[in-house]
Amino acid sequence: MQDLALGMPTNQTELDMPPADHIKVGDMAPVIRPAGDNIVELAQMKFGFPPIGKRGPVFNVRSQGRHFSDCHRCLVPASAFFEPTKKKDQKIKHRLTFVDATLMAIAAIWRPSRKGQPSAFAMLTTEPGSDVEPFHNRQLVVLRPRDWKAWIDLDKPEEELLRPLPGGSLKVETARGNGPIGKL
Template sequence: MCNDYRSRVDLDTIRQDFSDIKVRIRFPEGIPNLEPRDGIKITDIGAIVRAAPDEPGTADLVQRRWSWPGPNKQPVYNFRSDGREFMNGRCLIIADGFYEFTAPEDRKAKRKHKWLFTKADEPWFCIAGIWRSTDVGEAFTMLTTEPGPDVAPYHNRQIVVLHRADWTRWLDPKVPARELLRPLAAGSLRVEQVA
């Protein structure tokens, strides 16, 4: 499953693109320094957007840890969405690419192939996530679903990349999760081998 993603999105772009869908972004902890990052890995800090509880039409952008310790102390960085509703703690994870890894054809080779997935029609996107308070502080995880046709050749699950029109719907817990947590149609993602 996805254990590495990319985010090169700047704050002005985030603020403008959310404004275009009628959501005002605020920074309750101050304006963060979002440097372009080619690799955000498990336990790293990443930018998330979550509904502002006190102001409709507004969302908070904060930076939080990716993953929390599970019952067996292993990091919970991906979470199966199948059959779940997620009535609270919904968030959007800011990204412009995610990686999957496959075993090399040559079984003697030790290094896996690394594949970068980006949106075919948009320069950046949001991944459906949930956040919660844990013993390591507030943290988020990515939701997964069955793989779509673009991801299936590389992995048997995929993270949920939301359509831009669904960002505000995902932040609204009254919208049933099953309407949104699904794979993208064929041709929605570009795939490039990067290692």
């Protein structure tokens, strides 16, 4: 974090971000959010905003045509993300990781706790890049470490940050089956 010009509070360590094999909508998960003067903190939040009406929780938010300067911005740290597809009656999961880095962050927004509910976050999506397009018509906004601070501070134009990665940035591993992939 220090290499990225993002200071961490002295009372937090890597133990505040325990590893998890798979985080699902409704689970608690770590996010990186602003905590003051050029400092960020790890906070546990619920994945997905509470349901609206008869719909389920909101866990993805389209970024195109929207501005997030008045939102609570955060980062969802991850080593990978998954894109599921279905071929006939078989589920196929595609695990996407950076080709040249071990950690990524997904651009997200969060809301403070309300009505007894914990603070919650939703990830931002954009049109798919060439690495994701074969599997899905949308993709998460994945940020390289050099852009983490820019998203937190919004000191770059949103159009520069909230776009797909260039082709060849992501490695894809595919697994078949109906159960969780686990480690590939």
